[in-house]
Amino acid sequence: MLEVKDLVTRFPGHTAVDGVGFAVAAGETAALVGESGSGKSVTAMSVLNMVRAPGRVASGEVLFQGRDLLKLSERELRDVRGARIGMVFQDPMSSLNPVMRIRDQITEGIRGLPAKAARDRAVEVMTRVGIPDPEARLADYPHAFSGGMRQRVMIAMALANRPDLIIADEPTTALDVTVQAQIIDLLAELNRDIGTAVLLITHNLGVVARLCSRALVMRHGRIVESGPVDRLFAEPEHEYTRALLAAVPRLDGPRDLPPAGDGAVLETRDVAMAFTSRRAFGRKAPVVRALDGVSLSVAPGETLGLVGESGCGKSTLGKAVLGIHRPTGGSVTVNGVALGPRTERRIRGDVQMVFQDPYSSLDPRMTIGALLREPLEVHGFSGDRDARVAELLELVGLDASMADRYPHEFSGGQRQRVAIARALAVEPKLIVCDEAISALDVSLQAQIVALLGDLQRRLGLAYLFIAHDLAAVRRISHRIAVMYLGQVVELGPADALTGTPLHPYTAALLSAVPEPDPPLERRRERIVLTGDVPSPLAPPPGCRFHGRCPVGPSVHPDRTICATETPVLREVAPGRHVACHFAAEGLPVASSATEVPA
Amino acid sequence: MTAVMEAPAAAPRRGQWRRGFGTPSARIGLAVVGLMYLAGLAAPLLTGHDPEAQSAHALLGPGGGHLLGTDEYGRDLWARVLYGIRVDVLVTVVAVPIGAVLGTALGVLCGVHRWVDVVLQRAFDVMLAFTALILGVTVAAVIGPGLPAVLVTVAGVNVPLFGRIARDAVLTQRDLDYVVAARTVGVGPVRLLLRHILPNGVDGLVVQGALSLSLAVFVEGAMSFVGIGVRAPAPSLGSLLRSSVNFLHQNPAYAVGPMVAVTLLVVAFNLVADGLGKGLLKR
Structure with missing residues (x-):
């Protein structure tokens, strides 16, 4: 049904998608798996021809039900988007318009139905996605819904035109595990009951295992391995897939912990x-x-x-x-x-603390060295501060020469190391x-x-x-x-x-x-x-x-x-x-x- | 995308300054301001006339020995415009920074202490409710008209403007992760404000600074225009404009010099503010 051939999407300075080809059959559940920056979201956007400037699709074909989406006009594309292909985004909190009633948001995208029928369709899809009391809730605004319910509304919107394919881009990443389980079950049920194909884009291999029958592993804009999930998870061929699987924490995985002491800190x-x-x-x-x-x-x-x-x-x-x-x-x-x-x-x-988001927990105006020196100054560290900074950086596996750089020059993982080093500074x-x-x-x-x-x-x-x-x-x-x-x-x-x-x-x-x-x-x-x-x-x-x-x-x-x-x-x-x-x-x-x- | 967010691309100081001052509008504005200030400071070199020396040749048109003609007392207008610019140099260089520092300090206090905040914010409301000119009249009534009144007024007008921005900066920065992170490391309140909060909130203050400079020129002009600013016979752009109005039909060129000078200064400072805003505030 959907066939992508040799897709190349470029941004100034780098190629985000580099010759990707895959196919999704009608009624199939496929997953596009990869870490951040692997090009999986850009691939999804390219499929719908929605890559934002300055990026653009450089070459390739996206055949959907026999038509090349990359060659359609904007008008023709609009009939495909939403109508034949539904989209569900990551953050249900920001993908609904807060000043529009749910009813209007769902019926807005419904094509070729009179107002009354569109409303009935809205009730139908709301029921379908498991929102209790849909008739009454249609008049509500998004703020009246919880995160999980909003994601259901998003899925209802995607379903409103009875699409043949739903592209879900990290649909559960912003949700709690218990709510995530509900949403995965919902997608699986829709696929089973009404045969909607699902292309799931995610970094979570567990979600893939639960929902999808086939997976494509992406890295650096290329698909490195693909196949049925049973084979892929049991006998991964590519070393990246193996590394990825090995990195996922398991409830029954091995552990190696140093023994804890007595008393209480x-x-x-x-x-x-x-x-x-x-x-x-x-x-x-x-x-x-x-x-x-x-x-x-x-x-x-x-x-x-x-x-x-x-x-x-x-x-x-x-x-x-x-x-x-x-x-x-x-x-x-x-x-x-x-x-x-x-x-x-x-x-x-x-007691020290390491925060969730390494992008916001380091002062952007200070060099790594200044950030690490600060706790030493505050606590009146008397020794050689520069030596201590170098020591701290090495302790967390960073190079001492990085002290002159600013946080924005580092990746997320490196920043989190810096945050840990800073917490360690005062011992x-x-x-x-x-x-x-x-x-x-x-x-x-x-x-x-x-x-x-x-x-x-x-x-x-x-x-x-x-x-x-x-x-x-x-x-x-x-x-x-x-x-x-x-x-x-x-x-x-x-x-x-x-x-x-x-x-x-x-x-x-x-x-x-x-x-x-x-x-x-x-x-x-x-x-x-x-x-x-x-x-x-x-x-x-x-x-x-x-x-x-x-x-x-x-x-x-x-x-x-x-x-x-x-x-x-x-x-x-x-x-x-x-x-x-x-x-x-x-x-x-x-x-x-x-x-x-x- | 995973949950990892795109870097907010907050570049360090130096790169941002370059971006702010590197915009075409900021460059043009800076060039114009620089030239005019230079002209004001180098006034004795650019004209042989004493700006306050009267002569029998009143209300001459441009030409002859007088580049812009003469005023009703036969004083050289080119010299008076040049020396008039000096007043604005003084006002922008002295009064605006005083107002900015005072306003920022009070704003920071507001961000720190709840009751100070309540009281000062209402005071700022009152000050903002009046136009600069009304404040100027009040100041002139208290300390008498003249250059000191202009300086006090310009500083006073700026206090609530900077106060509001500094307060907002403190309030928005206060709960950001890296500020909380600095607190957990044991950084005390003063250092927290000076090292973390203010440097990250300074962008809005800088842009306001450029806007305030143009406001200062404007306020000086307005006060001198209505006669409560710089006192005769000393020249200022505002007082020149005021006296020119009476002689518009005898010597239309009289008004041109001060008008062009005020307009250029105000527009140039606005251009700088505009460029800085684009470079610093847009992320």
């Missing part, structure tokens, strides 16, 4: 954080309980992983540990010193890594994780490793804490927790993580959580998870205790803590790790 006791949203005249302001009674400890040389969906409070906890946000309740103790206004400066010498005992690898490509993730492990071994560092990717967290953590709506729901040794989760939420998170193993993905039974995380403004009473719980009152009506009584975090086995009234009772699915034959 960090201890939080009943930490609470309540944000008061803007005060309305005379009315009591609603309070967001971002953290509610969090008690955790990290030993010297230990890594504690902190996972949960966005909005669960994991980043807030990280910031509370550093004193960026002052907790409204409870206490934070670092190395035996309680965090307070007076001890903040002193504690800054013991901290604990580093809070707030989604420190989430913005990086898998191969870079693997490198940074290796670097962190190496530093831990050499310097005896402890980490509080905050991330939403359970597989990545498991690879580096000794213990893992799972958070939901401001509370810790499960805490335990990393292997035990991912192998036999006790809390249904942990089990759901685990089963939502797509693994780069197609046969496993097909075999695996999944717990798909319905809906989104409830608003922390009005958390549900009792167990906060009970509304979405697969073993809770919605499935077992006799379990009324879940809706009335808040379960406390208790130790059920040595080192294993869980906050659930029915911990490990009849969890529908164990994780993949136990399912894989040894």
